Amino acid sequence: MPTTLPPFVSSADLESLIAEAGRRERRLVIADVRWYLDGRSGRDAYHADHIAGAVFVDLDEWLAGPPSPTEGRHPLPDPERFARGMTEAGVGDDSTVVAYDDAGGVIAARLAWMLRVLGRDAAVLDGGITAWQGELGAGAAVAGRRAAPRADATFTAAAWPASALASIDETQARAADGSALVLDARTADRFAGETEPVDARAGHIPGARNLSVRDHIGGDGRLRDLDELRARFAQFGLAPGGAAPGSDVIAYCGSGVTACHELLVLEHAGLGRGRLFAGSWSQYAADAQRPLATGA
Known part of the structure; x- marks a missing residue:
């Protein structure tokens, strides 16, 4: 919607x-x-x-x-x-x-x-x-205590839209065959498997590409210029009005938190809405039967 x-x-x-x-x-x-x-x-x-x-x-x-x-x-x-x-x-x-x-x-x-x-x-x-x-x-x-929320607020529960999500199996398969652009939003050292501070194994999903959300942000803590952001996505063939719609982009990170930033920046750049692999690397790495890749 x-x-x-x-x-x-x-x-x-x-x-x-x-x-x-x-x-x-x-x-x-x-x-x-x-x-x-x-x-x-x-x-x-x-x-x-x-x-x-x-x-x-x-x-x-x-x-x-x-x-x-x-x-x-x-x-x-x-x-x-x-x-x-x-x-x-x-x-x-x-x-x-x-x-x-x-x-x-x-x-x-x-x-x-x-x-x-x-x-x-x-x-x-x-x-x-x-x-x-x-x-x-x-x-x-x-500073101080929590602000008092409006007492009349009511938020209606709704199921997470399937169209916004990608499963672990789909993410693995589509990264491997290249039918979707699977973006790993973690830092380059974690993507390469050089370090892994929290999860079971180091590396990335085979076929995934690295586009760290930390690099979307400039030295002043704000988003980089829109042209810079679009250039970062363009290296993967994504451009406004281009042939690759946002629905063919799946983002993941360590645990599914910062990948949401990747998806919002994708939308901000005029590239549509991608999908989230919610379990991300923490889910994938915990399954020792799933292959992984290392290196840049």
């Missing part, structure tokens, strides 16, 4: 949305989705400093199901669980959501992607809390 927000919004765009919400009583939810692979607490970071009025959305609690070897570290949550988390955060069926983090949007993209594939209005704040503070100056963010 279509959404009215683009995948990414600027700090100025967010200011406008806040002003519009105030004038029209439009339901706007600003969601802090900070999460850290090294074990630091995103909730502690939120309490120390967050955009005024933002609510904290816990990735492990609401944006993922229980980890398992057969499903991966961050499988998509049960729709009812996700709906409960959104309702508790004050996100209703008619809400507009802007998600942010302090990592260039690669974590916040998980929430925005999940909402967008369900047809809800959601976007990532480009540059996150760092850009917000840098552009608006002192007072742009506050």
Whole structure:
């Protein structure tokens, strides 16, 4: 289903949305989705400093199901669980959501992607809390307790659309025969198998190509220029109006979180919506019978 927000919004765009919400009583939810692979607490970071009025959305609690070897570290949550988390955060069926983090949007993209594939209005704040503070100056963010969500919010549970997802078997097969462009969104060293900090084996799915989401982001923490982003996809034959539609792109990462950023950038570049292999490398690597590749 279509959404009215683009995948990414600027700090100025967010200011406008806040002003519009105030004038029209439009339901706007600003969601802090900070999460850290090294074990630091995103909730502690939120309490120390967050955009005024933002609510904290816990990735492990609401944006993922229980980890398992057969499903991966961050499988998509049960729709009812996700709906409960959104309702508790004050996100209703008619809400507009802007998600942010302090990592260039690669974590916040998980929430925005999940909402967008369900047809809800959601976007990532480009540059996150760092850009917000840098552009608006002192007072742009506050410390303290969680903002109180609107008590009348109700988010209706809905199944994850099959059209937005690719299974482990399809991803493996289509990477191997080249019938889809399978993009590995991890850093180059993890793709090459030079290091693997968390998952069972090091390497990548044979036939996958590496396009790290970290390299979509410039030194200022914001997305690179649109022409630069399109050039990154063009190396794989993807161009606006080209022969390879987004439906022939499957993205994965370590656990299915940062691959959502890959998919949002794909959409931002005018290349359509790809699909997510939700279990990602954490699911694939746990199955010792599946082949892997190493090297760049």
